[in-house]
Amino acid sequence: KISTTKERCFTFGRNLLRTSLDVKTRTLTYSGLEDFGGDIESKFVSSELTDHALVFMFQRLVDNVTQPISVFASKGPVKGVDLVQLIIKAIILLEDAGLQVMALTCDGASTNKTMLKQFGVSGKRADLKNYFTNPYDGNRNLNPSNNFIKWDHYRQVLNDSKSMLKICPKITNYHIVLNNLTKMKVKYATQIFSNSMAVGLQFYRTQNCNGFDDSLETQLFTTKINDMFDAMNRKFPAEGIRENSKDLEILNQSLEWLDQWELMLDQGLIEEKEFLTKNTAESLRRTLKSTIDLVMYLLKECDFKYVLTSKLNQDSLEKFFGIIRQTSGPKDHPSTPNFLQLYRLDTDYTPLITIQDLKNSINENDESFVREKKILILKSHIDEIIKERKWDMDDVFRDTDFEDDRTFNCIFG
Incomplete structure (x- = not known):
């Protein structure tokens, strides 16, 4: 190994x-x-x-x-x-x-x-x-001269889907009108900030539907969050992050984008309500930077061929x-x-x-034969007891600490 x-x-x-x-x-x-x-x-x-x-x-x-x-x-x-x-x-x-x-x-x-x-x-x-x-x-x-990112654009997608062919069929009223419970559902967030939602916004805008004239920034924001989430949630080897992976570029760009966005707040170019909350911004920055550093460390120092970022959540x-x-x-x-x-x-x-078993397997100490030998001894001992019709539990588990109260609680709860 x-x-x-x-x-x-x-x-x-x-x-x-x-x-x-x-x-x-x-x-x-x-x-x-x-x-x-x-x-x-x-x-x-x-x-x-x-x-x-x-x-x-x-x-x-x-x-x-x-x-x-x-x-x-x-x-x-x-x-x-x-x-x-x-x-x-x-x-x-x-x-x-x-x-x-x-x-x-x-x-x-x-x-x-x-x-x-x-x-x-x-x-x-x-x-x-x-x-x-x-x-x-x-x-x-984010450039402060551009249009606002509006939640109303997502609401408008839901409303328009009621009267015509659904562009985003997974979006429901629960996604738009949030309460304390639905705010905690990751599924709702990933479906709102998804590639299909970005495509839907683009479709409605190109069709000159009412309410989507200024939806370009919302579309770009949705795409950025979707790409960031995908990069942070790689589960399969075929999509694992490698040294020249696009996901690393996305994570670095997301970190730079967040810093530039906050810099505009510090310079007075945008208002406080037009930025994330302090806790959200700091937590997101820590997460992005930690993921980038850990991925690079595993690839370069630990000889990982790829990293599955879903293992970090x-x-x-x-x-x-x-x-x-x-x-x-x-x-x-x-x-x-x-x-x-x-x-x-x-x-x-x-x-x-x-x-101890983990440590032995990691250090490649092949002691499996010792465990197998102990199991065979225990099996033969139990067979002997059954044959002689001795049912005293102390005979079965002799020379052990199974009678200890802590062991009993661990096994039988």
Whole structure:
């Protein structure tokens, strides 16, 4: 194997829970209270009921292997300062096991912004810094004279589609009239800022339809966002980003376009309402710069033939949360004990190997025969017990720590 099998993307996210308190009869302890596994001093003993779950996950950059590695139960979102402690420890443990953490992916929550600020990360145009020192290895480190971009153009596409052949059949009223829920749907955003929408705007304008005379800038903006999203979401080897890929050019042009747009605001050529919000602009700038730098590092330093940028997003984490919500029944949010149990079950039912197994496979230590030998010994031992009609569980699992309460909870939830 080559060294690229070591590279991982580290991601984390939160899931809302219902407060609930259960009693563990084996240990006479409570399940449903805040629990950080002793990693945060101020949370060693807490009587607060949990309503959030923080999940850490890593995913490989060369295939579809993803693995949740830890879950923390908290009351409210975990503070940014506490996130720093947990992330540093997780990175050190992963690196110590032989894995290389190349990127950290998170959403734009306020606590995450605090965490990034603690790491010294900044998305400001004049002070852009999109990285922080790896705690394990310090070496890895619009023209204002043009027409406005108008949301009304998208609304007009929907209205005209009601009375004639639909140019953009996927666009519905839910795409145009947004509420707090629909604003969070990525599907709606990608369908609005899509190539088909840009073609639709061009078609209506060339047909001299009412309301589309000044839609050129909206069309160009739609195309730019569509190209940027596609470049950030490459999933298949045939479209992977290479050194001379057009996607790299698109990402660099998008970063330059964003800087020029903000520069016009600083120079007073446009008003504040004609630019993105501060948080959106800084987050987008960090994302673009981080993606460009990481892609170039993987191509030049790690000998990647291509990079699939979809490996750098949080889709795998959202899929994991979706599985948890589906298996928790008809409730909107699972209770804390249910979530912790489902987390263990889902982790066990996925192809799971230990960190030591990962380290051995990475270092090409061919010890598979040792595992096979142990399995054969266990099978012969169980066959012997069945033949002699001995059903004592202690005989089956002798010389193990399976009777330990922590092991019992991990296996049986």
